[in-house]
Amino acid sequence: MKLLVVLDNEAVQALGDAAHPKHRRMIGLVQVVAHRKRRALDVALVVPTAVRVEAGWDRAGAVWASVNRLGVMDEVLGPGQANFAAQIRSATGVSVAGAHLGAVVQASKADRVTVLTSDPGDAASVAGGRPVNVIRI
Amino acid sequence: MRGRGVTRLDAIDEIYRLLADAGQETINTSMRLPLVLREAASIAVDELGAAPSTTALASAALRAALEAIVIQAALDAHYEAHPGSRPSLAELAVNAAELDGNPLAQNPGLLRQAAEQVMATHPEADADDVLLWAEALASVA
Numbered sequence: 001m002k003l004l005v006v007l008d009n010e011a012v013q014a015l016g017d018a019a020h021p022k023h024r025r026m027i028g029l030v031q032v033v034a035h036r037k038r039r040a041l042d043v044a045l046v047v048p049t050a051v052r053v054e055a056g057w058d059r060a061g062a063v064w065a066s067v068n069r070l071g072v073m074d075e076v077l078g079p080g081q082a083n084f085a086a087q088i089r090s091a092t093g094v095s096v097a098g099a100h101l102g103a104v105v106q107a108s109k110a111d112r113v114t115v116l117t118s119d120p121g122d123a124a125s126v127a128g129g130r131p132v133n134v135i136r137i
Numbered sequence: 138m139r140g141r142g143v144t145r146l147d148a149i150d151e152i153y154r155l156l157a158d159a160g161q162e163t164i165n166t167s168m169r170l171p172l173v174l175r176e177a178a179s180i181a182v183d184e185l186g187a188a189p190s191t192t193a194l195a196s197a198a199l200r201a202a203l204e205a206i207v208i209q210a211a212l213d214a215h216y217e218a219h220p221g222s223r224p225s226l227a228e229l230a231v232n233a234a235e236l237d238g239n240p241l242a243q244n245p246g247l248l249r250q251a252a253e254q255v256m257a258t259h260p261e262a263d264a265d266d267v268l269l270w271a272e273a274l275a276s277v278a
Contacts (some may be wrong), residue, residue: 027212027215028224031224031229034205034209053277069150069210070206070208070211070212112238114238133238
């Protein structure tokens with residue numbers, strides 16, 4: 001079974017700032033993913049690149065070095081996903097980052113998708129009909 | 138970078154750089170695999186369709202293992218630098234339940250109790266061990 005875990009803007013902010021009130025919680029979620037990877041479970045942590053832009057996560061920036069090491073992979077906004085995200089944004093009025101997150105969720109071939117977010121309502125609305133496990137951080 | 142006395146963080150960064158390189162260049166390595174392991178992998182590929190080839194199967198397994206190693210190494214380095222960021226086992230069990238969509242995520246008291254009981258006899262336990270024990274406790278409550 002493949003599990004996909006998608007980060008939203010505040011999840012990224014919390015992960016990147018050790019002083020953030022939700023930092024410890026985010027580290028805990030990443031730690032569980034690490035444990036499961038060690039057990040050879042197929043689980044991936046991803047960030048839509050538009051979310052990364054919104055969060056200011058510059059992988060070349062020194063302040064983000066420690067987050068770069070936590071195995072969060074980019075979900076790139078390519079042409080196909082851009083079309084999909086545009087449709088989601090038109091239909092729901094969410095931000096560009098939120099629309100990209102929705103496109104990642106809806107297009108994923110994972111058996112189960114989880115979104116780590118500060119806004120469960122938005123995350124659910126961009127998921128369309130796709131079953132998604134939304135965790136409020 | 139090997140042999141230059143690199144730090145652990147440098148090593149983590151270098152492993153990530155190498156894993157991110159999508160190049161398909163291959164090499165006949167000098168790594169020696171147990172013969173029976175190679176034969177088992179060959180059967181898994183040929184008879185169970187586990188992967189397109191034994192090379193693909195071995196590469197995928199090695200990549201997954203390396204990813205797990207570097208993430209844990211990065212977390213350990215983070216805990217060293219920020220000891221207050223290390224979650225307790227009970228907190229991790231809540232996180233595990235949340236990731237699974239398990240209703241026990243709403244019962245942190247039970248998960249805390251389960252973590253204490255598991256830790257008493259299995260100090261190396263992880264969050265999934267605690268979650269399993271909590272499910273057992275809940276089933277007999």
